[in-house]
Amino acid sequence: MRLAVMGAGAVGGSVVELAADYGHTVTAFSDSRSAAIDPDGLDTAAVLDRKATDGIVGDEAPEDALQAPYDVLVEATPTTLGDAEPGFGHLKTALQRDRHVVLANKGPVAERYADVRELEAESEGTVLFEATVGGAMPVLSTIDDFDPEHITAVRGVLNGTANFILSRMAAEGLGYEHVLAEAQDLGVAEADPTFDVDGTDAALKGVIVANVLADDGREYTLEDAEVEGIQDIAGSALELAQEEGRTIRLIAEVAEGEVRVGPRLVPENAPLAPSGTRNIVQLETEHAGRLNISGRGAGGPETASAVLADVGRLGQ
Amino acid sequence: MRLAVMGAGAVGGSVVELAADYGHTVTAFSDSRSAAIDPDGLDTAAVLDRKATDGIVGDEAPEDALQAPYDVLVEATPTTLGDAEPGFGHLKTALQRDRHVVLANKGPVAERYADVRELEAESEGTVLFEATVGGAMPVLSTIDDFDPEHITAVRGVLNGTANFILSRMAAEGLGYEHVLAEAQDLGVAEADPTFDVDGTDAALKGVIVANVLADDGREYTLEDAEVEGIQDIAGSALELAQEEGRTIRLIAEVAEGEVRVGPRLVPENAPLAPSGTRNIVQLETEHAGRLNISGRGAGGPETASAVLADVGRLGQ
Numbered sequence: 001m002r003l004a005v006m007g008a009g010a011v012g013g014s015v016v017e018l019a020a021d022y023g024h025t026v027t028a029f030s031d032s033r034s035a036a037i038d039p040d041g042l043d044t045a046a047v048l049d050r051k052a053t054d055g056i057v058g059d060e061a062p063e064d065a066l067q068a069p070y071d072v073l074v075e076a077t078p079t080t081l082g083d084a085e086p087g088f089g090h091l092k093t094a095l096q097r098d099r100h101v102v103l104a105n106k107g108p109v110a111e112r113y114a115d116v117r118e119l120e121a122e123s124e125g126t127v128l129f130e131a132t133v134g135g136a137m138p139v140l141s142t143i144d145d146f147d148p149e150h151i152t153a154v155r156g157v158l159n160g161t162a163n164f165i166l167s168r169m170a171a172e173g174l175g176y177e178h179v180l181a182e183a184q185d186l187g188v189a190e191a192d193p194t195f196d197v198d199g200t201d202a203a204l205k206g207v208i209v210a211n212v213l214a215d216d217g218r219e220y221t222l223e224d225a226e227v228e229g230i231q232d233i234a235g236s237a238l239e240l241a242q243e244e245g246r247t248i249r250l251i252a253e254v255a256e257g258e259v260r261v262g263p264r265l266v267p268e269n270a271p272l273a274p275s276g277t278r279n280i281v282q283l284e285t286e287h288a289g290r291l292n293i294s295g296r297g298a299g300g301p302e303t304a305s306a307v308l309a310d311v312g313r314l315g316q
Numbered sequence: 317m318r319l320a321v322m323g324a325g326a327v328g329g330s331v332v333e334l335a336a337d338y339g340h341t342v343t344a345f346s347d348s349r350s351a352a353i354d355p356d357g358l359d360t361a362a363v364l365d366r367k368a369t370d371g372i373v374g375d376e377a378p379e380d381a382l383q384a385p386y387d388v389l390v391e392a393t394p395t396t397l398g399d400a401e402p403g404f405g406h407l408k409t410a411l412q413r414d415r416h417v418v419l420a421n422k423g424p425v426a427e428r429y430a431d432v433r434e435l436e437a438e439s440e441g442t443v444l445f446e447a448t449v450g451g452a453m454p455v456l457s458t459i460d461d462f463d464p465e466h467i468t469a470v471r472g473v474l475n476g477t478a479n480f481i482l483s484r485m486a487a488e489g490l491g492y493e494h495v496l497a498e499a500q501d502l503g504v505a506e507a508d509p510t511f512d513v514d515g516t517d518a519a520l521k522g523v524i525v526a527n528v529l530a531d532d533g534r535e536y537t538l539e540d541a542e543v544e545g546i547q548d549i550a551g552s553a554l555e556l557a558q559e560e561g562r563t564i565r566l567i568a569e570v571a572e573g574e575v576r577v578g579p580r581l582v583p584e585n586a587p588l589a590p591s592g593t594r595n596i597v598q599l600e601t602e603h604a605g606r607l608n609i610s611g612r613g614a615g616g617p618e619t620a621s622a623v624l625a626d627v628g629r630l631g632q
């Protein structure tokens with residue numbers, strides 16, 4: 001397939017780097033300031049090199065990438081709240097051109113799901129978004145395989161930064177601020193970690209799952225989620241939990257039409273208490289019991305793997 | 317889709333019971349002695365009732381089901397070694413009629429993989445077999461999503477009976493024979509548990525994974541697997557392991573072109589040491605680290621869910 005990749009961060013860059021390995025060609029690639037376009041396929045190594053050296057990917061304007069020849073638009077610009085722009089506009093342009101769209105950007109399916117489905121219905125193109133929930137983990141495709149109708153609840157640890165902080169606090173007996181600073185030094189937490197620690201990122205993922213599970217056409221956005229973060233958790237709370245063989249994790253839960261994210265007490269060594277940045281999702285199924293999927297929930301190549309799995313599905 | 321279901325054991329029966337729930341119609345259903353056929357769709361409750369009451373599903377001959385009108389043949393007769401009959405013959409007939417085949421029976425893809433692929437290549441039909449490895453767990457579809465080329469190793473606990481026995485032996489300090497008898501009383505182990513405890517069942521699943529991963533067209537059969545069972549494990553071995561914070565599990569591993577099954581020391585509380593009958597599979601991926609999938613690896617409705625997920629894929 002010919003890919004146009006919008007967004008040159010860790011995920012977009014990894015998609016460009018790995019595309020050929022999965023049998024695909026990158027015909028367009030854009031960052032916020034520039035684009036590189038070649039209908040015959042870009043020299044991806046040269047383009048990534050230019051990005052690393054000069055800070056731009058090419059000499060065209062970013063929007064020109066949307067008009068390039070491609071089969072699949074990979075939307076990997078940063079997730080924004082509210083109108084989900086510019087990601088939503090990119091998706092709209094591609095669908096109106098009857099092209100497929102694969103999202104790594106959570107915005108369009110977390111904030112404007114009904115609009116996305118409406119545009120998709122009018123297009124020959126299909127929208128897939130496995131990469132938006134749980135990075136490398138096949139969460140949405142497994143829900144799809146089991147049929148959303150036969151999934152009764154989904155819960156899990158969907159933010160690796162918050163999980164890293166909580167597991168370090170518990171293991172080392174350190175305070176929140178100390179561990180956050182350490183996580184930032186390690187590159188596990190961003191300079192502005194707000195969305196990771198206040199639960200917003202996990203809630204966006206929960207909202208996307210709720211949209212996929214909703215069988216009554218109800219649309220969920222961040223406003224429908226009940227969200228509490230981990231910023232106010234004291235080291236003493238973790239110590240108390242440990243005395244009872246338990247620990248605290250930031251758990252997202254989608255069940256009975258509700259999306260809830262917050263710190264929860266879970267048994268130590270239980271599946272819902274992964275260590276470090278690992279994520280886990282539990283699917284409660286009607287006929288097949290509980291299914292656990294765990295893996296790396298973030299990272300460039302990890303999330304790019306999910307993007308390329310979606311591209312592969314579109315090519316079948 | 318219209319389904320012909322061959323085999324009226326726990327899996328075949330559950331497929332028939334759940335088919336309508338997933339939007340499908342059962343037009344034919346056979347056990348070893350009889351068949352029920354209705355091109356407009358069987359009254360599945362009545363057929364299952366007759367099976368429970370009279371021990372037969374209908375008044376036709378079993379083979380007549382193969383000639384009924386259907387889109388997908390669901391092959392759920394018992395797995396046999398060597399020539400994989402009668403399952404292989406059923407698959408062959410369906411493919412020659414240009415119908416799809418979904419296997420719950422491991423035989424054809426564990427013992428005659430090259431023959432299956434050859435018949436499939438000459439047919440309009442497709443063969444899927446998610447249910448043959450790990451029951452409800454989406455193992456093969458996840459391998460397919462990541463692209464077999466980018467999976468470097470697959471290992472896991474693939475037999476629930478053996479896992480139940482080992483975890484009970486460890487937890488209760490009981491001997492193998494005692495726990496086996498208990499498992500038989502509970503219905504967790506069959507009257508003849510040979511294939512579960514001697515590693516054959518796990519090896520068949522490993523061989524299927526090896527066939528899917530092989531990119532050089534090499535065909536694997538049970539003869540290519542190195543297999544050791546759990547029959548000779550002494551309770552004292554488990555006690556020794558526990559003193560070091562470890563336990564013993566029957567692990568199947570597919571890596572570097574080799575299939576190995578045997579008892580292995582693993583850390584207690586580690587993902588590879590699930591308790592009871594739960595199964596787990598770890599996929600080592602080239603770009604996305606390690607992915608764990610755990611869930612119910614056997615059972616009628618659980619395995620039927622995987623069969624129906626395959627049917628759903630064929631309908632897309």
